[in-house]
Amino acid sequence: MDDREKTDGxxxxxxxxxxxxxxxxxxxGLGSALQRVQAERKAEEADPKADPTSxxxxxxxxxxxxxxxxAGVLVGAGLGWGIDYVLGIAxxxxxxxxxxxxxxxxxxxxxxxxxxxxxxxxxGGA
Amino acid sequence: xxxxxxPIHQFQIHNIVDLGAPGGVHLGFTNSAAFMxxxxxxIFFFLTYAxxxxxxxxxxxxxxxxxxxEFVASTVRSTAGNxxxxxxxxxxxxxxxxxxxxxxxxxxxxxxxxxxxxxTAALALVVIGTVIIYGFARHGTHFLxxxxxxxxxxxxxxxxxxxxxxxxxxRPISLSLRLFANMLAGHIAMxxxxxxxVMMTAGGVAGFFGAVLPLAMVVALTALEFLxxxxxxxxxxxxxxxxxxxxxxxxx
Numbered sequence: 001m002d003d004r005e006k007t008d009g010x011x012x013x014x015x016x017x018x019x020x021x022x023x024x025x026x027x028x029g030l031g032s033a034l035q036r037v038q039a040e041r042k043a044e045e046a047d048p049k050a051d052p053t054s055x056x057x058x059x060x061x062x063x064x065x066x067x068x069x070x071a072g073v074l075v076g077a078g079l080g081w082g083i084d085y086v087l088g089i090a091x092x093x094x095x096x097x098x099x100x101x102x103x104x105x106x107x108x109x110x111x112x113x114x115x116x117x118x119x120x121x122x123x124g125g126a
Numbered sequence: 127x128x129x130x131x132x133p134i135h136q137f138q139i140h141n142i143v144d145l146g147a148p149g150g151v152h153l154g155f156t157n158s159a160a161f162m163x164x165x166x167x168x169i170f171f172f173l174t175y176a177x178x179x180x181x182x183x184x185x186x187x188x189x190x191x192x193x194x195x196e197f198v199a200s201t202v203r204s205t206a207g208n209x210x211x212x213x214x215x216x217x218x219x220x221x222x223x224x225x226x227x228x229x230x231x232x233x234x235x236x237x238x239x240x241x242x243x244x245x246t247a248a249l250a251l252v253v254i255g256t257v258i259i260y261g262f263a264r265h266g267t268h269f270l271x272x273x274x275x276x277x278x279x280x281x282x283x284x285x286x287x288x289x290x291x292x293x294x295x296x297r298p299i300s301l302s303l304r305l306f307a308n309m310l311a312g313h314i315a316m317x318x319x320x321x322x323x324v325m326m327t328a329g330g331v332a333g334f335f336g337a338v339l340p341l342a343m344v345v346a347l348t349a350l351e352f353l354x355x356x357x358x359x360x361x362x363x364x365x366x367x368x369x370x371x372x373x374x375x376x377x378x
Binding site: 059060063064066067068070071072074075076079097100101103104105107108111 | 285288289290292293295296297299300301303304307308353357358360361364365
């Protein structure tokens with residue numbers, strides 16, 4: 001900082017020729033400023049997506065969650081209807097499996113929400 | 127008001143070549159089948175033509191082909207790991223087919239193949255069939271551990287197994303339902319708003335200028351549909367990878 005202020009002061013004074021040490025001082029100042037900017041940019045990139053709700057992947061997640069919820073309830077209802085039809089215990093199969101299907105769809109949705117946030121490939125048991 | 131507005135008309139299937147009913151099953155080469163053949167041919171020619179030069183510094187077409195390859199490859203690696211790359215041909219074929227089908231559907235007067243649940247369900251069944259067959263072939267009965275979550279108290283285990291079973295069965299349904307419903311709803315919405323324009327312009331000067339509003343809506347919806355078309359292909363590929371990852375590593 002000190003270095004730069006000194007060279008700046010001299011530069012603004014309009015001195016035409018600069019000595020080698022002053023030039024190298026300026027170069028060092030420029031180098032450190034560049035490093036600072038690059039470090040900031042790198043930190044920005046490393047930051048996990050600042051606001052995933054406004055990106056395309058956020059929209060993809062929204063589509064996924066909606067379909068996941070509907071599908072779980074549909075499969076539960078279908079299984080319940082089938083069990084009622086085969087065993088003749090209507091409406092109990094439908095009631096129980098509709099609730100289980102609802103539970104399954106919530107499980108699926110939570111899993112989907114977790115999976116999209118995680119970027120590393122899941123290894124073995126997780 | 128002689129204009130006939132039928133937003134569902136675009137999804138009608140009709141035979142181009144009627145093959146009769148050998149063995150009691152009515153067969154025909156439909157417009158849907160023709161579009162599917164066309165899509166596969168388009169993908170084939172696009173990829174072979176784009177990579178014919180194999181230059182080190184890719185041209186426009188070649189870089190498009192390379193981008194699609196690298197995009198799918200990185201998706202597979204990030205969700206199913208390096209081991210998942212053995213399924214890369216399957217995922218890439220599915221991604222390109224859905225992407226091209228969605229985009230071909232955006233051409234006026236064309237037919238949207240993916241707006242029929244028969245097509246999307248067939249694609250989803252291919253994925254789930256691969257998961258089940260590969261899972262059992264590779265892990266045997268250990269594949270069934272997919273349905274037994276670890277760290278669950280014993281009295282809850284029966285419920286959790288049933289819930290896991292339902293959640294597994296719901297996968298092909300959610301996979302096919304999402305693609306089909308998005309394409310169907312999007313195309314119907316566009317047709318309905320386009321129909322408003324026709325109806326309003328028939329209603330005098332005020333209607334003529336008022337028709338600017340639905341026109342703006344159609345323009346916005348068209349842009350949205352292009353986004354959805356690409357996004358749905360991506361979601362289909364990602365979910366395929368996630369389900370294949372279960373076949374590779376069944377233990378929870």
